[in-house]
Amino acid sequence: MVNQKNKKKTNFRETFKKNRPLFILSLPGIIWFAIFSYLPMFAILVAFKHFKLNGNFIHSFITSDWAGFDNFKFLFSSGDAALIIRNTLLYNIVFIILNIVIPLIVALAINEIFNKQLSKLYQSVLFIPYFLSMVVVSYVVFAFLDPTSGFFNAVLSMFGHKPIQFYMEPKYWPFILTTVQVWKNIGYNMIIFLAAICGLDKSYYEAAMLDGASKWQQTKSITLPMLTPVLVMLLIMAVGGIFRTDFGLFYQVPKNSGALISVTQTIDTYIYRGLTSMGDIGLSSAGGLLQSVVGFVLVVITNGIVKKYDRSQSLF
Template sequence: MTASRKGRGKSFFHELKKSRTLLLMLLPAAVTIFIFAYLPMGGMILAFKNFNYKDGIWGSPWTKGIFDNFKFFFLSGKAFSVTANTFLYNLSFIAVNTFFAVLFAVILSEAGNKYFKKLTQSAIFLPYFVSWVIVGTIAYNLLNYENGVVNGILGMLGLEPVNIYANGPAWRIIIVLFNAWKSVGYSMVVYLAAVTGVDMQLHESAKIDGANIFQRVRHVTFPAILPTVVTMVLLDVSKIFRGNLDLFYQLVGKNGALYDSTDVIDTFVFRSLLETSDIGMAASAGFYQSILCFVTIMLVNGIVKRVQSDYALF
């Protein structure tokens, strides 16, 4: 037993020395992830403390009841609605973005004109670099009641203007569309790389067998990129209970008429934090989100593992 442990230890240090160049290249990324992803986890202790700036994180007293900081969120009457909104919006984002990203990747991979291909790819990818502040301004200039582009077109057609900023249900679609416009380009690049990596001999064989372009996409391209699609979806599912604060806050702002339809956990907590400055409450909401995300990714990954273990994350 002792000899076996010594052998494993010797093998470990041998591999460490052998791969030292690769490990040194990996070190900056590992340190960055540790500082910005793992160290902040210690802040979750604030969910169970009455934080004050004088005593700091570790010196602040514990709450009398273990769930005292969670009471504000659940007793507000908004816990279920904002949790449901967060889940449903992210589910829509995953479905719509994945569909369009795969669709555009396949279309561009089949495009013959390289100039059209590069121009289209750049046009789809460009919105990813536009900040949500700019996107919010674009949305306002398109949709505002008084002089928005949409109402201007309706006026030219002899139709009555529509107050979109007072129509909550409409924003469920508007938010999904704006998110797709901004985010699809990034995902498309990943899927385009996967499509490009498909063995061309498979396509040539399918052509010889008489398969048209749609049959080749269905039976050759899509099965080849399916592992990439599943992996990307699983990564998105891991954040399904986390709302994009920039997206919702910049598009909706402080418009109370839209809160019931657009409020997610992050925007609700952000507004509450501005009003109460209760850091413990904000930390408890973040802890609540983390638990939901953890449970969701474990369940979904478990299902994928049972159906096709090679596609699972772990």
């Protein structure tokens, strides 16, 4: 966490010589980003064009008419714009908080397990859902919620309740979607936290134990403060995606049920539903660009706030 700016200005060549192995290690990533993210970047201008094909892509791009901000209108023209933005932001804020708090608690708990084999088993079990496709997850959820033969309704009918038509009742879905999202993603952040905890200097704990600190006191005063950089980094990264949603979660898991649209419609599903049949790449680029710009602005703001409080913990 040494701040680069406080150091004497070094030229690129010296920095490179000093960190040559690190540069070489990052080279594949740099090339990948250059080719797949920076090289095609000019195409974001498609969002401002009435794209029409005329020969190859670059030629079509140059000859297409400029559209100004026309392509962005469709996002706000429907009466549902407020609902869509509300859903997108609220779900994401809840997800960002839960995806930091819950994996952190689980990581702290798993770290305290003495039996290494059991600890590994828990980690793997919690990590597996992360690798499942949302389409598969949607069937798992359906097995629980199926109105006729679902697990929940079977239990309900055992107690003499009437079955619930889950796919018709919007009120349950904020909870269902949040549960599914957290269940699916818990493993990833948990592994990051576990790795960070393992890297902490053991001597702090030894000193604390000598002073008679309890487990809780150790966690509160050593582990958590030492983990803040990781926490802050994860938070800033997550904020960048605040205008994006997991399409599978909001489209596949509710089985594209129209009755649930008031709680499952987000920017991504709106763009998908509205544009698939038209295939207009100008409009879809506009949607994507808006998501990126909002994410970028929020990352800069969050980073700025973090910087104000603690310079050394900001990302850039």
